[in-house]
Amino acid sequence: MNVSYRNTYMIDTKKPAGGIRDLKNAGIQNLMLCISAWLWPPEEEQEEMPRWGGKKNVRKRETPDTIKNRYMDMITACRRNGIGISVLYAPRFSRKKDKPWLQDYITDMMLECIEFCKRAGCPYLIVGMPEKDYDYIGFYGKLSAKAREAGIMILLINQAEDFAGHLVRGALCESHAVVELIDQLNHDAGNNVFGFCLDMGVCNICGNDVQSFINTLGNRLKAVILRDNDGHHNTAQMPFTCAHGESLATDWIGLIRGLRDICFQEELIVDFTDTLAVFSPLLRPTLFRLACEVGNYIKWQIQLEQNLKKYKSIVLFGAGNMCRNYMKCYGGKYPPLFTCDNNPKLWDTEFEGLTVKNPEELKNLPDDCGVYICNIYYREIETQLREMGIKNIEYFNDEYMPTFYFDRLERDEE
Amino acid sequence: MEIGVQTKNVIKDSCPLEGFTMLKRAGFSCCDFSLDVYLKNFNVYQNRINDFFSAPLDELKEYFTPHKQAAQTADITISQMHMPYPNYVPGGTDELNEYLRCVVAPKSMEICAFLECPYIVVHGFKLSHYLGSEEAEWEKTSEFLDLIAPMAKKYGITICIENLYTGLGGHIVEGPCCDASKAAKRIDEFNERYGAQVLGFCFDTGHANLVGLDFENFITTLGPRLKVLHIHDNDGISDLHQIPFTFTRTRENTSSTDWDGFVKGLKGIGYKGVLSFETAPVLTAFPNVMKADVLRFIANIGRYFDGILS
The missing domain is CATH 3.40.50.720 (NAD(P)-binding Rossmann-like Domain)
Incomplete structure (x- = not known):
């Protein structure tokens, strides 16, 4: 079982040396790289975009090349220092806007992320689908050939949805439907190209029975994002830090039981971005060490019987x-x-x-x-x-x- | 469609006719008989059991005879009832759990039959933490249901399991019966085994909202197994049992509960049951002199739903 950590606030993509040193000192050996990308319409549509301070808010459209350039130096530096990229999280876009260019643009971006994943030596690519009731088969189906060729597994992920200010179950929050979808996608792809990443933060907000969810997924579960929150706000805090009345706000016992039930051996990803964001950079290296201990502790608990x-x-x-x-x-x-x-x-x-x-x-x-x-x-x-x-x-x-x-x-x- | 509401905070044992008449005047034709008020859950958890259900069955029937007659007089149908809960207390004494299982539950069934009520809502056991899985928890609930199912068959009553929640560090997560697919299979298995509709489902909108369930999908999955409703609203944080459309959470001030999904789900499965509100706390929140007005308002919401569904 591998433990990795979300890169945000851990390492500067432009000047990675300091971050790499701190990660190594903390004992962290693997990262999940979150690709951020602005979704920007083609120039002919930019007139519709809001303006700030009377100025036209012109921004270059993100291309696969700009993304690659932004991260490749960091990845190379990480590799040189023995830090691997074990999971890549593709940019997330809402597909609600009915723009003719949007669907192709997103598909192209995801295809490029597959290529990027291969170059980074990373076996998993998380591709989120923010909306419920989307044409999942159509969208993911377009990625399967390239993923199979690159030897990359695409991980679907559960997501919360904002319903008039109330976060409720969004895409892929019901385990039976997830299983059906993944099996269908893999059947269509003729190979095991698709798996699942369970986001504990989303499970907590949606009050999922995590153990049952995991048991239903079985070996389709390839990665788990370990993050804490209060069950109401979609934050990513260090596991075990959200508590109320001296009890944990997250169903860690359900997670650990479930992962033991299915003899989970895959990827654990610790995401404590919000905790890191509010700590002084001076204190962050200390947090890295704690995060490393927390990740290893959860892994140890899962492997208790082993x-x-x-x-x-x-x-x-x-x-x-x-x-x-x-x-x-x-x-x-x-x-x-x-x-x-x-x-x-x-x-x-x-x-x-x-x-x-x-x-x-x-x-x-x-x-x-x-x-x-x-x-x-x-x-x-x-x-x-x-x-x-x-x-x-x-x-x-x-x-x-x-x-x-x-x-x-x-x-x-x- | 018929519209109902809980009897709790409306019907007084001293003069049931007054309350039933108030319900009728407010626009209800049905009621959800709150048998649970005779053995309150808070007291059960504290191992403080009153002797209400210890009375012989004849005495209990006699006790509820005025209620039955008053409902008939006021032309209110007792369309569903709530069994006292919990039916099992983890860590409770054997004596307590035996009493809940062997006295409270069967007598509740008898009272249900006496009041000619076709549905009784029960709470599944909350034991997954101790027993290690939701399946093991259901096994215990199932054992309990097997105790009362023969009575259900005998009296033509359908026991309805309800989607519940449990507390976890200041927020609410899934409790028993929150997986519609599992619930549907389990209900079918029970009914097949008994050769009768002994088990059905009670969809609780408030509990569903607390764990962000997809209303439409849940109801659709249940299909005809959905027999009764607990309609109420909350802020998505606490189980407040308030009037639908009460809560908003953004400056746009649209309802933060998916009532549209609720209605679509009911319409999709052709639900013909009672639109029953579980809104007793509303009646203690408003001044007592406004009770009739508040009940009328709740009934009007029922009519609004009915209008869309019809």
């Missing part, structure tokens, strides 16, 4: 709620040899079907046995274990369990 497969056998450290949750969700599939605890009163007792032992017993474990800390005092216990010379130390965590008990143990001494 991490349990690393060792031939395992033991747990802790005999409280986290151990209880482990046994409920994973005890049958990955049964520990025993658990241990620092509380001598628990030694040689039974807990959730496990014998609770003195941590000293861990010194007798075979080399291919993992020790999973099931206690929120991770760092203290890790230090204790390292001082004892224990190897293969791992963290278990029960924040995003597949299921939960209705209650918590009262005797917990975690």
